[in-house]
Amino acid sequence: MSGEGVEGPDGRRVSVEEALREFGDFLTVGKAVAVSTRECYLRHVRTFLSELANRPGVVDLQAVSAVRVRSYVTDRADRYAPESLKLIATAVRSFLRFAWMSGWTDSDLTGAVGTVVTHRSGKLPEALTAEQLRRLLASPDRRTLTGVRDYALLLLLSRLGLRAGEAAGLRLDDIDWHAGTFTATVKGGGRLTLPIPHDVGQALVDYLQRRATTVGYREVFLQVRGEPKPMTRCAVTEVVSRHAAAAGLGTVHAHRLRHSAARAVLAAGGTLVEVGELLGHSTAQVTMTYASFDLNSLAVLARPWPTETGDD
Incomplete structure (x- = not known):
């Protein structure tokens, strides 16, 4: 048994690995959450x-x-993107509820975690500049399998605005090479078909020609070390964070590349409507978040102001 542990109110010591194993079983059996x-x-x-x-x-x-639980989350506000911080808060909240149900504590501390405010509640999305994106894409060593994979992944995220989980879930069967498109399963379970830009297509081909082929998985992006299993959402985010740090960009998470894709559309003269189509937004209200990048794009969504006609 590991020396690390959780010590419950009855004084018994439970190793961290055992606590995580029991919590993991609860998530799988009790909550039926996805493996990722x-x-x-x-x-x-x-x-x-x-x-x-x-x-x-x-x-x-x-x-x-x-107070300690609350500060654990708030202390990370400057280091994590809002969506990532929200995930941390959700994970901690879920564990604390499980710990209380398991008798490891007499107090239900889930309420102490609080609510994480995302950009939709007032925080503007932050995108990488063109120069920062160039440095990020230059980070992977494309002479290696890991580098080729990471480059294709970073390019896909920054050009087409996929979420980390959507990129991780992309399958070989989702790509239509003849039509030059791919169809991703997006948030909410919907399907979004997008064109494959030439640079993204070439990066995917370079990677697929080098990755393991005799595997039983149809996912595009696989782990390089150990068994070539499909990458998870966390693994995709880790790739972005690792190369951002190597490029001297500080803390950058996958969702920031989604914002960068939106900014690129507007910088090229596109509209907020086109941003919404690229990102698969269900309503114009969600896309309005990106109006902070280009106020001129608001004209596309604006209604003409009614003029007086003399009628009551």
Whole structure:
């Protein structure tokens, strides 16, 4: 048994691995969450438990205060994009509810996590500049399989605005090479067909020609180390973060590349309507978030102001 652990109110020591295993089983059996979601939750909860340790490898959840839980999330506000911070808060909230149900603490601390405000509630989306994007795309070593894969992934995210989970879920069967399009499963379970730009198509071909072919998975992007399993949403985000750090861009997450794709459309003279079509937005209200990039694009969505006709 590992030396790391969670110490419950009865004084028994539970290793972190056992706590994570029980929480993982709860997510799979009790909540029926997707494998990628389960792995993301476990990753964030492991970090949460490690930071709360009051002696090497041990945390007494019974002694954890609501203020401490709240500060754990708020202290990350400057380091994570709003959507990523929201995921961290959700994972921690879910674990705390499970810990309370399991008797590891007498207090239900889920309410202490609070609500994370995203850009739709007032925070403007932040995109990479053209120069920053150039530096990011120059980071992968394209002489290696990992570099070829990462370059194709970064280009796909920044040119077509896919979310990390959508890129991870892209399958070989989703690509229509003859038509030059691919169809992604997007948020909410819908399907979005997009054209494949030449540079994105070439990057995908370069990667697919080098990646493992004798595998039983149809996903496009596979892990390079170990068994070539499909990448998860977290793995895609890690690729973006790693290369952003290597390029000297600081903390950048996958969703920022989605904002960059929207900005590129507007910079090229496109409209907010075209941004909405690219990103698969269901309503114009969501797309209006990107009006901060180009106020002139508001004219496309504006209605003519009625003039007086003399009628009552």
